[in-house]
Amino acid sequence: MTLDLAAPQLAATILDGKAMAGLLKAEVARDIAKLNSLSVVPGLAVALVGEDPASNVYVSSKVKACHDLGIQSSMEHLPASTTQAELLALIDRWNADPNIDGILVQLPLPKGIDVNAVVDHVHPSKDVDGFHPHNLGLLVSGRPGLVACTPAGIMKMLAIYGQSSGWTPAGKRAVVLGRSITVGKPMAALLVNAHATVTVCHSRTPDLAGRVAEADLVIAAVGSPKLVQGGWIKRGAVVVDVGIHRGDTGKLCGDVDFETARYMAAAISPVPGGVGPMTIAQLMRNTVDACIARRNVTLPTS
Numbered sequence: 001m002t003l004d005l006a007a008p009q010l011a012a013t014i015l016d017g018k019a020m021a022g023l024l025k026a027e028v029a030r031d032i033a034k035l036n037s038l039s040v041v042p043g044l045a046v047a048l049v050g051e052d053p054a055s056n057v058y059v060s061s062k063v064k065a066c067h068d069l070g071i072q073s074s075m076e077h078l079p080a081s082t083t084q085a086e087l088l089a090l091i092d093r094w095n096a097d098p099n100i101d102g103i104l105v106q107l108p109l110p111k112g113i114d115v116n117a118v119v120d121h122v123h124p125s126k127d128v129d130g131f132h133p134h135n136l137g138l139l140v141s142g143r144p145g146l147v148a149c150t151p152a153g154i155m156k157m158l159a160i161y162g163q164s165s166g167w168t169p170a171g172k173r174a175v176v177l178g179r180s181i182t183v184g185k186p187m188a189a190l191l192v193n194a195h196a197t198v199t200v201c202h203s204r205t206p207d208l209a210g211r212v213a214e215a216d217l218v219i220a221a222v223g224s225p226k227l228v229q230g231g232w233i234k235r236g237a238v239v240v241d242v243g244i245h246r247g248d249t250g251k252l253c254g255d256v257d258f259e260t261a262r263y264m265a266a267a268i269s270p271v272p273g274g275v276g277p278m279t280i281a282q283l284m285r286n287t288v289d290a291c292i293a294r295r296n297v298t299l300p301t302s
């Protein structure tokens with residue numbers, strides 16, 4: 001289908017992740033103030049291994065968010081030559097440290113380090129990324145646990161959009177593009193738990209455009225700049241763009257061609273300023289939740 005720009009257009013609601021993350025962070029800040037009143041300061045430990053420029057930027061944003069909200073952060077920037085044994089030893093130290101509530105090892109890891117070994121080594125109670133098989137198992141069984149920050153942040157984004165529009169994923173057809181452990185798989189589980197009918201597409205899915213055209217909700221997390229064209233999107237769909245890419249001109253773009261998609265979607269998240277800020281706000285939420293659960297505290301009401 002080609003996009004007919006002469007047809008009457010919808011004015012898509014822009015899912016403003018920055019503003020929504022502000023709401024989420026304000027809630028987290030209130031809980032941190034209550035924890036502080038009980039002499040508890042939540043702590044997050046972050047490991048960055050190697051020199052991936054994008055990872056460097058993401059980790060800096062995470063550490064800054066901790067600083068802004070009053071979460072104690074410890075950040076270890078390790079050389080790309082770090083061995084798996086050295087990284088596991090660092091995680092051992094953090095697992096044993098009572099002041100650390102959350103542990104995050106930024107992915108991707110350099111070649112030679114087995115990501116599964118690292119993920120499995122983080123104690124599930126401190127797994128603020130929600131990647132440990134224990135937490136993934138809880139998610140798939142529909143039980144409470146720590147959930148990966150990007151998909152959990154997207155669910156909050158959809159919930160906030162729903163407050164003003166009445167939109168809900170229940171009963172909708174959702175298409176998730178991408179099957180990573182960081183986004184696609186937990187996203188699909190969250191949407192199933194929210195009563196959507198979910199299709200997960202990936203590099204071997206035939207007729208991607210056809211699958212997207214059937215969707216009331218599109219979550220694009222494939223890592224391919226502007227792959228999803230406006231002409232693929234069903235009129236009135238909700239479109240969430242997880243991709244982030246820097247074009248030749250230096251301008252950021254997502255996995256969705258925003259300029260064409262915005263004329264088809266009822267709501268669409270921009271890049272930048274969409275999913276990214278929600279991921280970071282959700283990491284703060286997960287750290288505080290891990291703190292409350294681990295330290296077995298009851299927050300004072302009001």
Ligand code: GUN
Nearest residue numbers: 104105106107108129182
């Ligand atoms: N790399 C890209 N996204 C993520 C994330 O959510 N957590 C971690 N640890 N690494 C990532």
